[in-house]
Amino acid sequence: MTLEDAVETVTAVVKECYYEAKIEASVSESTPLVGGDSLLDSMGLVQICLALEDKAEEIGFDFDWTSDAAMSKSKGMYRTVTALAEEFQNQQKNVA
Amino acid sequence: MIIVTGASRGLGNAIYKRLSETGHEVCGLSRDVSKIEGRSYKCDVSSYEQLKSVSKLLKKDKVKVTGIINAAGVASMNLALTTPPSITEKLIKINLLGTIYSCQLFAPLLLRNKGGNIINFSTIAVSIGLKGESVYVASKAGVEGFSKAFAREMADFKVRVNCIAPGPIDTDLIKGVSSDLISKVVEKQIIPQKFKTNDICDIVELILDQKASSISGQVFYVGGI
Numbered sequence: 001m002t003l004e005d006a007v008e009t010v011t012a013v014v015k016e017c018y019y020e021a022k023i024e025a026s027v028s029e030s031t032p033l034v035g036g037d038s039l040l041d042s043m044g045l046v047q048i049c050l051a052l053e054d055k056a057e058e059i060g061f062d063f064d065w066t067s068d069a070a071m072s073k074s075k076g077m078y079r080t081v082t083a084l085a086e087e088f089q090n091q092q093k094n095v096a
Numbered sequence: 097m098i099i100v101t102g103a104s105r106g107l108g109n110a111i112y113k114r115l116s117e118t119g120h121e122v123c124g125l126s127r128d129v130s131k132i133e134g135r136s137y138k139c140d141v142s143s144y145e146q147l148k149s150v151s152k153l154l155k156k157d158k159v160k161v162t163g164i165i166n167a168a169g170v171a172s173m174n175l176a177l178t179t180p181p182s183i184t185e186k187l188i189k190i191n192l193l194g195t196i197y198s199c200q201l202f203a204p205l206l207l208r209n210k211g212g213n214i215i216n217f218s219t220i221a222v223s224i225g226l227k228g229e230s231v232y233v234a235s236k237a238g239v240e241g242f243s244k245a246f247a248r249e250m251a252d253f254k255v256r257v258n259c260i261a262p263g264p265i266d267t268d269l270i271k272g273v274s275s276d277l278i279s280k281v282v283e284k285q286i287i288p289q290k291f292k293t294n295d296i297c298d299i300v301e302l303i304l305d306q307k308a309s310s311i312s313g314q315v316f317y318v319g320g321i
Contacts, residue, residue: 043252050204053155062152066200 001059001092006085013051014081017044027081034078045078052088061095063088097121097159098304101141101198102168104131106267107217110293111167111300118301123159125150125168141168141194142186144201151201161205163213163304166195169236171219171269176230184231191235196242199257203250211254213304216243218261223321224284228277236261240315247313256312258303262296263319286320 007029014027023039032038033045040048049065056063065077077087098115102108103124109131115122116134125147129136137150154161169191172183195216206212218236221229240259247257263285264270264278282290299316302308 041252042249046204046207046253050207053204066148 001089003082003085003089006089006092007082009055010048010052010081010085010088013048013055014040016051017047020047029080029082029085031081032079033081033084048084052084056088056092059092061092063091097123097154097161098163098165099123099125099154099161099198099202100165100167101125101139101194102166103136104128106167106269107262107265107293107296108165108167110297111165114294114297114301123154141166141198142189144193144197147197147201151205154202154205159205160209161202161212162209163215164198164202164206165215165300166198166239167217168194168198169217169269171229171232173228173273174231175228179231187231187235188238191232192238192242195239199242199246203255206250206255207253212256214243214246214250214255214257215300215303216257216259218243218259218315220261220263220281220285220317220319220321222261223317224281226281243315244313251312256303256309258312259315260296260299260303261315261317261321262291263317264290265293265296266290267293282319284321285317289319291318 052063100112103112104126112124124132124136125139127140129138139146216239218240221233222237243259
């Protein structure tokens with residue numbers, strides 16, 4: 001999976017979450033998923049992670065969003081769409 | 097499917113059996129599954145990785161999880177000053193961390209169903225501040241506090257989280273506790289009666305019932321305090 005593919009996957013998932021939460025805003029690579037500038041609440045973030053679990057299963061790997069590595073502040077995988085996509089791609093690569 | 101931890105003995109086993117008998121699909125977790133008649137997974141709740149393995153298996157099998165009952169627990173009667181660090185650690189790991197880990201790892205399975213119930217276990221000893229159980233009380237007070245806050249976190253997902261705090265119940269947990277002390281604890285209850293595992297099972301069923309859908313974040317002190 002390329003980073004581009006991963007960004008596309010994450011962007012689609014975030015758009016779906018926005019739609020369900022009735023958030024009218026565009027999603028780009030730099031869209032923040034946490035913090036003051038994020039339009040998502042904690043529920044939305046969990047829904048994104050669950051949706052990515054399902055996407056990963058379709059592709060053939062486990063997306064683990066609860067590991068120490070994934071959750072550590074230094075990684076900040078929820079900073080932006082791209083950051084989350086990078087983590088998604090990394091986990092897929094580790095299995096492949 | 098309702099997950100019951102600590103299902104091989106005591107309260108966990110009684111709850112497992114009651115839910116099975118009343119038509120629920122139940123899955124028991126325990127370090128010793130030989131005593132569980134039915135679906136079970138060998139698992140030490142104090143191990144995050146073991147719990148994670150079980151949650152992955154359940155997810156892989158697309159099991160629809162509707163409830164989590166964290167009945168696994170241990171106790172130790174000792175003054176804090178004479179409790180060895182290994183026992184302190186064991187109490188916190190199994191009672192508090194085990195409950196938190198179970199909630200963290202199995203709750204996502206409930207979220208997928210957009211609803212469900214989590215029942216954790218505390219003890220009347222927390223509200224009494226029972227002498228001789230300070231470390232045990234610490235582990236269970238943590239469970240109560242966690243349950244209340246976790247209930248708020250899970251409310252958005254229509255998952256209810258409640259806590260049952262029994263007094264002395266005849267299980268291995270109170271083996272070795274003198275009848276005199278048991279009587280003293282029971283006397284402090286509003287209903288000064290030593291209740292049985294069946295009574296706890298009744299409360300579990302009450303909480304799981306749809307009629308309790310307005311109740312979350314509560315601690316149910318058995319016998320009252």
